[in-house]
Amino acid sequence: MSTLRPALLTDQYELTMVSAALSDGTADRRCVFEVFSRRLPAGRRYGVVAGTGRLIEMIRDFRFDPAEIDYLRRTGVVDERAAQWLADYRFTGDVDGYAEGELFFPGSPILTVSGTFAECVVLETLVLSVLNHDCAIAAAAARMVTAARGRALIEMGSRRAHEEAAVAAARSAYLAGFRFTSNLAAGQRYGIPTAGTAAHAFTLLHDDERAAFASQVATLGKDTTLLVDTYDIAQGIRNAIAVAGPELRAVRIDSGDLAVIAQQSRELLDSLGATETKIIVSGDLDEYAIAALAAEPVDMYGAGTAVVTGSGAPTAGLVYKLVEVEGRPVVKRSEHKATIGGRKVAVRRHKPTGTATEEVVVPQGVPDRQPNDRLLQHSYVVSGEPVPLPTLDESREHLRQCLISIPWEGLKLSGGDPAVPLTVVPAT
Structure with missing residues (x-):
């Protein structure tokens, strides 16, 4: 409350x-x-x-x-x-x-x-x-859920809203069908499942990308998500699998032409034996961007600003x-x-x-x-x-x-x- x-x-x-x-x-x-x-x-x-x-x-x-x-x-x-x-x-x-x-x-x-x-x-x-x-x-989030066609969505817009509005937005997004929120207050207050990955800052903190990935995996295990686009995405995926092995739960991509990158990333992951590793994409996604990715090998979408602002109708x-x-x-x-x-x-x-x-x-x-x-x-x-x-x-x-x-x-x-x-x- x-x-x-x-x-x-x-x-x-x-x-x-x-x-x-x-x-x-x-x-x-x-x-x-x-x-x-x-x-x-x-x-x-x-x-x-x-x-x-x-x-x-x-x-x-x-x-x-x-x-x-x-x-x-x-x-x-x-x-x-x-x-x-x-x-x-x-x-x-x-x-x-x-x-x-x-x-x-x-x-x-x-x-x-x-x-x-x-x-x-x-x-x-x-x-x-x-x-x-x-x-x-809720109306904006419901449209995103429809556009996702059964794929999972995580609400991650807390940094784009007033602190209390962020909690209310997470509640409304969950009501609309989002599977997770990154907002811990919403998780505690309303029992919404929470999820999170890591920021580019964590990768930049370490001497190299592999060291950052190794730290995260050592702490959280292979059932985690590694952010692979701080430097070169393809090399980031190779580093992620080299560190975590093909049992890595997911990689996250937050930039670039997501349609093209998702296809290339899926092909690369499969070639490395990580056929079960999921691809999560984020980066200013709204219902239209999500719909445009419907045919691509994306497993989960992270949506933030568009959710907490009502996707143009606040x-x-x-x-x-x-x-x-x-x-x-x-x-x-x-x-x-x-x-x-x-x-x-x-x-x-x-x-x-x-x-x-x-x-x-x-x-x-x-x-x-x-x-x-x-x-x-x-x-x-x-x-x-x-x-x-x-x-x-x-x-x-x-x-x-x-x-x-x-x-x-x-x-x-x-x-x-x-x-x-x-x-x-x-x-x-």
């Missing part, structure tokens, strides 16, 4: 609204907020729900301690009435949403927060901060909007930013074969259920109390099944319509 306290991970205007609503008597009105995206990032055909497990923990721990309240008083962010309200803050409402690992599309109501206006609105920034980041990472574009007050639908009518009022229920419609055909969203009602429909929303928090959630591995398997269920066109890396059309129907 993160050591960060979540209460002040928010925007000042949340507390401005709380202060004013407490003053005018509207703070306790029962409200419903929904999280959704208006559009997917360019070139994407689906989004992936991720970060919900992290978010529920942070909502559970969302408290204002005396020092934080004193800071808000001293700086004039809140008045005395609001300060007292914050001192007693506990979220007592409900949170419902799509399962972690579920796919979403423009308009999907992926999270619903209900309770009093004040207790819900103060969570807005936290909700969006967590979900926008984690959903973006946010999922999610918004948190008020849709209902005291049971009455409310609608924002801003040009290009209009909302649909009322709390919504969503189902994913499937063929008997299991292929998803449509997502149906009903405001203020229940869908007309058909035999192969799957209800998408589940309870996360009930009357302020979190309910047991699926494990990260269970959510990972859920996403794998969801990706199997969408039409094959939806897995293409090229731009196009959402993989599954979404229809908003009138309430029944």
